[in-house]
Amino acid sequence: MSKRIVYREWLIQPERYWGLLAILATVIAIGGASALYMEHEGHWVTGMTNSVVWGLPHVFAVFLIVAASGALNVASIGTVFNKPAYKPLGRLSGLLAAGLLVGGLLVLVLDLGRPDRLLVAMTTYNFNSIFAWNIFLYTGFLAITIGYLWTMAERKGNFLQRPVGIFAFLWRLALTTGTGSIFGFLVGRSAYDTAVLAPMFVVMSFAYGVAIYMLVLLTSFAWDGRPIGPKILRRLKNLLGLFVAGILYFTLIYHLTNLYGAKSTDFESFLLLQGGIYTLMFWGGWVLVGGLLPLGIIYHPRLSTDRNWIATACALVIAGGLAAMYVIIIGSQAFPLEMFPGKSVLAFGAPGDIGGAVAPYMPTLAELLLGIGGVAVAMLIVSVGIRVLQFLPESLSDRDMDGLVEPV
Numbered sequence: 001m002s003k004r005i006v007y008r009e010w011l012i013q014p015e016r017y018w019g020l021l022a023i024l025a026t027v028i029a030i031g032g033a034s035a036l037y038m039e040h041e042g043h044w045v046t047g048m049t050n051s052v053v054w055g056l057p058h059v060f061a062v063f064l065i066v067a068a069s070g071a072l073n074v075a076s077i078g079t080v081f082n083k084p085a086y087k088p089l090g091r092l093s094g095l096l097a098a099g100l101l102v103g104g105l106l107v108l109v110l111d112l113g114r115p116d117r118l119l120v121a122m123t124t125y126n127f128n129s130i131f132a133w134n135i136f137l138y139t140g141f142l143a144i145t146i147g148y149l150w151t152m153a154e155r156k157g158n159f160l161q162r163p164v165g166i167f168a169f170l171w172r173l174a175l176t177t178g179t180g181s182i183f184g185f186l187v188g189r190s191a192y193d194t195a196v197l198a199p200m201f202v203v204m205s206f207a208y209g210v211a212i213y214m215l216v217l218l219t220s221f222a223w224d225g226r227p228i229g230p231k232i233l234r235r236l237k238n239l240l241g242l243f244v245a246g247i248l249y250f251t252l253i254y255h256l257t258n259l260y261g262a263k264s265t266d267f268e269s270f271l272l273l274q275g276g277i278y279t280l281m282f283w284g285g286w287v288l289v290g291g292l293l294p295l296g297i298i299y300h301p302r303l304s305t306d307r308n309w310i311a312t313a314c315a316l317v318i319a320g321g322l323a324a325m326y327v328i329i330i331g332s333q334a335f336p337l338e339m340f341p342g343k344s345v346l347a348f349g350a351p352g353d354i355g356g357a358v359a360p361y362m363p364t365l366a367e368l369l370l371g372i373g374g375v376a377v378a379m380l381i382v383s384v385g386i387r388v389l390q391f392l393p394e395s396l397s398d399r400d401m402d403g404l405v406e407p408v
Contacts, residue, residue: 005088007390010383012223017387024380031373034366035110046367051359052333057111059325060371063208064104064378065138066179066201067321069172070209070243072097072145075152076172077239079165085235085401088393089217094149095385096213096378097172101142103378107371130182137175144168153390176205183328192332196257200250204321207243211317214240218311220386221396229398230305237310241298244317247324248291267335270358271327278331281323290320334359 010017038045048055075093078086109115125132148168151161180201186192214236221228255272258264271278297303297313304310336357386392394400 006394007091007392008394009388009390010220010224010386010392012220012387016223017383020383021380024376024383027376028373028380031370031376032110034369034373035115038366038370039110039115046364047362049359049361051337052330052361054329054333055111055361056326056330056363056367057107057370057374059322059329060374061104061108061111062179062329063322063325064100064107064374066176066205066325067208067212068097068100068104068205069141069176069179070205070207071100071213072148072168072172073206073209074213074236075148076165076169079161080169082162085232088396088401089213089232091149091152091391092217092220092382092386093213094145094152095391096216096382097209098142098145098149099378099381099385100209100212101138101145102381103374103376105138106377107374110370130178134175134178134182137171137178141168141171141175144171172205173202176202183332194254194257196250196254197328200247200254203243203246203250204324207240207247207317208321210236210240210243211314211321214314215311215318216382218307218314220392224392226392227395227397227400228307229396229401231398232396232401233307233310234304237298237304237313240314240317241295244291244294244298248287248295251286251291267332270335271331275331275335278327278334281331282327285320285323286327288320289316290324294320330361334361 046055072093074086075090075097077083078088078090109118112118122135125135127133144164144167148161148164151157151164177198180198183192184195184197217236218228220226255268258268271282273279275282294313294316297309297316300309336359
């Protein structure tokens with residue numbers, strides 16, 4: 001017997017809902033105050049230097065933008081690849097993707113130093129720069145995602161759902177490739193100059209987006225008392241495991257490529273053995289917390305059936321993703337830049353300002369609060385969206401998921 005997907009608003013208790021909004025609004029206000037403080041005083045109050053020009057806010061911003069692309073992957077599997085089990089998850093997938101992108105872009109704009117000149121950046125383009133391309137990729141992704149959501153929610157637009165979904169799938173691949181290419185095209189930095197970063201960012205987006213999606217899904221359903229069957233959880237956690245394994249694979253290829261070329265051996269020695277906090281975050285955060293531990297939980301015969309452990313694996317992937325972004329963005333800038341090959345450079349000013357020494361960087365509280373504020377913006381958008389509109393299915397139990405047809 002065929003069944004229909006029934007969507008309903010988030011029926012969480014009003015006290016809990018308004019308490020959640022109050023917490024998120026407070027975090028956003030603190031993040032906004034931190035951005036205003038850095039804007040008024042100047043970036044000297046941050047840990048950034050002339051060498052480390054992208055600090056902790058960029059770590060949060062890039063992570064959120066990359067995760068936004070991956071969050072839409074759940075909807076793509078149901079629509080583009082025609083997997084019925086994923087179709088009830090599509091609306092939340094699109095909303096989460098839009099929220100994460102807005103949160104990431106907000107942090108990015110407020111961290112640039114002159115957010116009042118955003119209009120100049122949006123109207124004056126240098127198409128020799130990957131940054132100019134990304135403006136179109138980001139804004140286009142948001143517009144396409146909103147259109148994608150309309151085809152899911154409006155019956156008159158259902159016939160467009162698959163073509164729009166295919167377009168969104170291709171666009172988000174381009175978006176994540178463009179984000180990875182920001183670093184891969186920087187030939188002046190020995191840590192970046194490699195094409196492997198582009199596909200590695202694509203796989204990272206899949207893992208981080210699915211991990212955040214699963215946490216939001218589990219939390220929202222638990223708070224509302226809606227059932228989730230073990231079958232759909234098994235599908236999602238196996239999907240997450242595949243993407244996490246993909247990250248470890250590309251990480252191995254990335255570093256083997258660098259080790260093979262003589263020009264990158266000094267950087268590899270720095271990052272893998274002698275980099276201090278960056279070495280610790282690579283092995284302890286990127287590889288162990290974000291890779292090996294989640295895989296151990298996901299494929300453990302007993303732990304993989306426990307929802308609390310599945311949520312723990314998702315949280316570990318997110319923590320490892322932030323560590324990976326910290327290593328890629330900040331660690332690669334801190335590594336000494338060789339201005340004149342074969343020559344010694346006498347640096348005046350702060351250590352690492354010109355080259356020859358590891359650039360110091362210590363993130364400040366204001367930077368951390370701005371990054372967390374971006375996360376809160378994303379969660380606020382999702383919380384309000386699922387409360388006032390029908391983004392969540394009433395049930396994801398195994399019995400209700402069998403024999404699905406078009407939603408109502």
